[in-house]
Amino acid sequence: MSAPLALPEEFADLAQFEDWALETWRERYEKRLASTVDEMQALYDAITPRIEEILSYCDRHDVAELPDEVRNLMLLLFSLCEASLPVEIWRQPRVPDSGAADLTMVAEPRL
Amino acid sequence: MAHFPKPAEGSWTQHYPGLGTGPISYRDSFDPDYWQQEIDSIFTKEWLCVGRVEQLSRVGSYFTKEFAWANRSLVIVKDQGETIRAFHNICRHRGNKLVWHDYPGEETSGYCRQFSCKYHAWRYALDGSLVFVQQEEEFFDLDKENLGLVSVACDVWEGFIFVNLDPQPSQTLTEALGELATGLAGYPYGEMTQRYSVTSKINSNWKLFIDAFVEFYHAPILHQQQSTSEEGQKLAAVGFEGLHYELFSPHSMVSSWGGMAPPADPRMVKPMENFLRSGLFGPWDKPAVVNNNENLPPLVNPSGHRAWGIDSFLLWPNFMILIWETGWYLTYSYWPDSPNSHTFESSLYFVPPETSSQRVAQEYAFSVFKEFALQDANTLEATQSMIETGVVDTFVLNDQEVLCRHHHAAAREQVAAGRRPDAYPWMPAEVSA
Ligand code: FES
Ligand SMILES: [Fe+2]
Numbered sequence: 001m002s003a004p005l006a007l008p009e010e011f012a013d014l015a016q017f018e019d020w021a022l023e024t025w026r027e028r029y030e031k032r033l034a035s036t037v038d039e040m041q042a043l044y045d046a047i048t049p050r051i052e053e054i055l056s057y058c059d060r061h062d063v064a065e066l067p068d069e070v071r072n073l074m075l076l077l078f079s080l081c082e083a084s085l086p087v088e089i090w091r092q093p094r095v096p097d098s099g100a101a102d103l104t105m106v107a108e109p110r111l
Numbered sequence: 112m113a114h115f116p117k118p119a120e121g122s123w124t125q126h127y128p129g130l131g132t133g134p135i136s137y138r139d140s141f142d143p144d145y146w147q148q149e150i151d152s153i154f155t156k157e158w159l160c161v162g163r164v165e166q167l168s169r170v171g172s173y174f175t176k177e178f179a180w181a182n183r184s185l186v187i188v189k190d191q192g193e194t195i196r197a198f199h200n201i202c203r204h205r206g207n208k209l210v211w212h213d214y215p216g217e218e219t220s221g222y223c224r225q226f227s228c229k230y231h232a233w234r235y236a237l238d239g240s241l242v243f244v245q246q247e248e249e250f251f252d253l254d255k256e257n258l259g260l261v262s263v264a265c266d267v268w269e270g271f272i273f274v275n276l277d278p279q280p281s282q283t284l285t286e287a288l289g290e291l292a293t294g295l296a297g298y299p300y301g302e303m304t305q306r307y308s309v310t311s312k313i314n315s316n317w318k319l320f321i322d323a324f325v326e327f328y329h330a331p332i333l334h335q336q337q338s339t340s341e342e343g344q345k346l347a348a349v350g351f352e353g354l355h356y357e358l359f360s361p362h363s364m365v366s367s368w369g370g371m372a373p374p375a376d377p378r379m380v381k382p383m384e385n386f387l388r389s390g391l392f393g394p395w396d397k398p399a400v401v402n403n404n405e406n407l408p409p410l411v412n413p414s415g416h417r418a419w420g421i422d423s424f425l426l427w428p429n430f431m432i433l434i435w436e437t438g439w440y441l442t443y444s445y446w447p448d449s450p451n452s453h454t455f456e457s458s459l460y461f462v463p464p465e466t467s468s469q470r471v472a473q474e475y476a477f478s479v480f481k482e483f484a485l486q487d488a489n490t491l492e493a494t495q496s497m498i499e500t501g502v503v504d505t506f507v508l509n510d511q512e513v514l515c516r517h518h519h520a521a522a523r524e525q526v527a528a529g530r531r532p533d534a535y536p537w538m539p540a541e542v543s544a
Contacts, residue, residue, distance in 0.1 A: 025307075025477070051386045058467035066467070074467055081475040084383040085482055089336055096336070101488040103481060106308040106456075111470075 006069040008057060011050075017043050020079040021072050025105050028082045033093050040083035040093075047080050071111055115352050115368075115416070122510045123356040129536030130516050134505035137498045139519055140316035146450035148526045153428050154447060155181050156530045158266070158273040158280070158287045160430040162187065163458075165270070165304050166220070167195060171237060174220035175200060175210050180447050181276055185263055186210045186226070190237035197265035197274045198239050202228040203258040209235070226260075235260050268292065270301050281530065290359045291426060294410030302400045303439060303460040307477045309484070310456045315491035317429060317445040317453040318519060323487050324443060325425055325514035327351045327367055333490060334483055337391070342379045354414045356513050360535040361427035361521040363514045366413055369420015372437050389472035391479045392420060396469075397438035398462035404436065412436075425518060438462070441480075451495050457484065 005018035020043060022028045032040065047054065054073060061070050086093050118126035125132065139145050161176050173188035184200035186209065202209045207230040212219045225242065226235040234243035239260035247253060264275040266284040273284050285292045313320060323329065331346040338346060355366040372392035374380050384390040397403065404412075411434055412419045423433045433441040439461045446454040459477055464470040498506075508516045517537070525531050 048382065048386060055468045055471065058471075061467065063464055063467045063470050070467075074471070077471045078474050081383070081387075081471065081478040084381075085478065088381045088383060089482075095482050095485045097489055098485040099489040099492070101311065101313075101485045101492075103309040103311045103484065106310050107458075108307050108477075109305050109470075109473075 005072055007072055008069050010057065011054065011073060014046060014073070014076060017046065017076060017079075020083075021075040022079060023075070023110070025078075025082075025108050028079045031079065032082045032086065035083070035093060037086055037091055037093065040087050043076075043080060043083050044087045047076065048084075051077075066111065074111055114349075115354050115414070117510075123353070123513045124508075124510050124516065127358055127513075127517070127537035129538075130513070130520060134507045135516060135519060136505050138504075139523060140318050141450050141495070141499045143450045145526065146316070146447065149522060150180055150447065152528070152530050153522060153525050155276040156281070157428050158264075158275045158282075158284045159428075160271050160273050160426065160442075160444060161185070161197075162272050163270055163300075163306075163460075164195065164267060164272060165301070165306070167272075169222070171222050171224055172220075173210065173223065175218050176274075177216060177218050178276070178446070179216070180449070183276060184208060185274060186260075187265065187272060187274070188237050192238070194238075195265060195267055195272055196238065197263040198260035199263060201261065202230065202233055203241060203260070204228065204231055204233045204244075209260070269296055269298070288426065289362065291362055291410065291424065294359075295408045295424060295432065297406065297408050298411070298434060298440070299400045299462075300440065300460070302398075303462050305461040305463045305473060306458055308456065308458040309481065310454060311484075311488060312448070312452065313455050313488050313491055314452050315495035316451055317447040318522065319491050319494055320443075320445050320453065320455055320487070321425065321429070321431075321518055322512075322515045323491065324431060325363065325365060325423065325518065326512045327353065327365070328509065328511040333486055337479075337482060339379060339381060351511060353511060354416050354419060357410075357413065358517055358537060358539075360538045361518070361525065361531070362425055363517055364410065364422060364424045365514055366416075366422045367420055368416065368418040369436060372420070383475065387468075387472050387475045389475045389479075391476070391483065393435050393437040393439045393476045394461070394469060394472035395437060396472075400462055401438035404438070407434075425514065427518075427521065439476075451499065455488065 004015040005021055007015055022031060058070055058074060090096060117123060120126045124130055166174055167189040170189055170191055170193060173186055176185045185197050186200045187197045190196050200209050207228055208215050209226050209228055232245045236242050239262055241255050241258045264280050266273050268284055328351050331351055335343040335347050353365050353367055357364050369392050371380060373395045377385050380390060388395040411422050419436055421433055421435050423431060425431050429445045431443040442458045444456040448454055459480060461473045464473060524535060
């Protein structure tokens with residue numbers, strides 16, 4: 001077994017969502033499409049009650065040079081951005097009526 | 112009942128009498144012959160935005176643009192003198208495509224000291240001149256001076272890079288932009304370098320996506336579910352009215368309200384929007400560089416309304432700049448691949464975040480924006496397939512769709528004239544004079 005996802009001690013329990021710590025938007029979007037709403041709800045319910053605490057923790061570090069464990073926490077927040085849309089609006093992984101429509105990311109900021 | 116004042120003529124559309132108010136045909140959005148005429152008299156004649164100067168960060172940075180619809184491939188590069196140049200992407204020896212990686216038809220970008228042809232290693236300097244010929248002595252009367260890359264007209268306005276496929280453009284870029292050249296100048300575009308760029312193949316004519324982005328009449332309906340249910344129903348009941356519409360033919364603009372950033376009441380928006388202080392209108396906290404919108408370009412927020420949210424400019428023929436009250440901007444391009452398909456490109460530009468909270472707020476703004484884009488994109492395919500049936504000949508447009516009416520008319524007129532006409536009948540007199 002590999003080591004659990006490195007996270008700040010206060011948020012170590014979020015390591016259970018380590019497969020949401022993904023580097024690119026495309027990976028996060030595909031993870032969203034491949035997940036159930038219940039799975040995304042679990043991520044949402046684990047993070048949102050503590051989101052202020054998490055953000056202020058992250059804000060104590062220079063965003064240009066985040067230590068690994070804070071960076072991982074940020075990646076979970078990025079996945080939450082994606083997963084929150086099915087949870088809060090659609091109640092299904094895909095945007096309704098979006099059919100075959102898809103987007104290719106050409107350039108995105110990286111942490 | 113109008114919530115915002117309209118021009119004295121009673122409507123935005125009648126303010127420009129040349130536009131008419133009758134039903135219009137959408138044959139212009141699927142007829143193959145008409146599409147070819149658009150390519151010939153619009154797309155190969157006008158200045159086309161291909162990117163930003165920040166994409167060419169240093170000497171030798173380049174990117175390619177594949178214009179298959181015009182049977183052209185271009186390479187855009189920053190040369191030794193830091194001038195941005197465009198060339199046809201063809202080797203002067205035996206015509207190989209000069210710059211490409213793995214797949215000749217795919218766009219690419221990178222950095223190099225010189226361009227080197229993959230076929231027989233002819234090399235070109237960044238300014239296009241031929242500098243090396245393999246086994247030069249084997250050639251006959253080789254005139255290297257005249258075997259440089261074939262250049263394409265290229266110019267930069269406010270950091271946006273434009274090219275023109277016409278070997279002799281009839282106007283300079285500044286002339287072509289007209290009033291927009293100064294009217295949109297001075298916004299801190301160059302400070303907003305945090306970029307998200309997406310592209311998508313869309314199964315509709317290029318003009319249909321412009322239609323969807325120059326009217327917000329659809330927004331409370333198509334995108335209703337993206338608001339909280341109470342707010343969504345309210346918006347749908349009220350409908351949409353623009354604050355201001357204006358033609359700078361062939362360009363145009365619409366100004367819209369947008370009181371959701373931050374909302375008057377937190378219950379109006381989704382919980383995540385409150386958590387992250389961000390949403391479709393972007394991060395709620397304006398970056399310092401926009402100076403609280405004190406120095407907006409002259410054409411932005413023309414009504415000066417306190418509920419102003421966003422201005423959307425169509426830079427003829429296929430480029431849009433959207434400036435948000437919250438202090439960021441968005442661009443769209445539409446490339447006409449075929450009569451019933453196009454490539455859509457969109458970029459979101461933010462000021463680089465200073466904190467992690469700002470970084471997440473931008474990520475969320477992108478995520479939400481993309482949900483809207485997916486809804487819009489798929490609707491277009493549904494529209495395209497049905498107008499092509501020809502079952503219905505003409506369609507009716509309301510006053511909030513005045514810019515749809517206008518850009519189809521501007522295309523028709525340019526096609527009829529063979530290229531851009533000197534004046535459009537709906538242009539205000541002082542401009543055409
Ligand atoms: S085709 Fe380019 S070197 Fe021969
Ligand atoms: Fe839309």
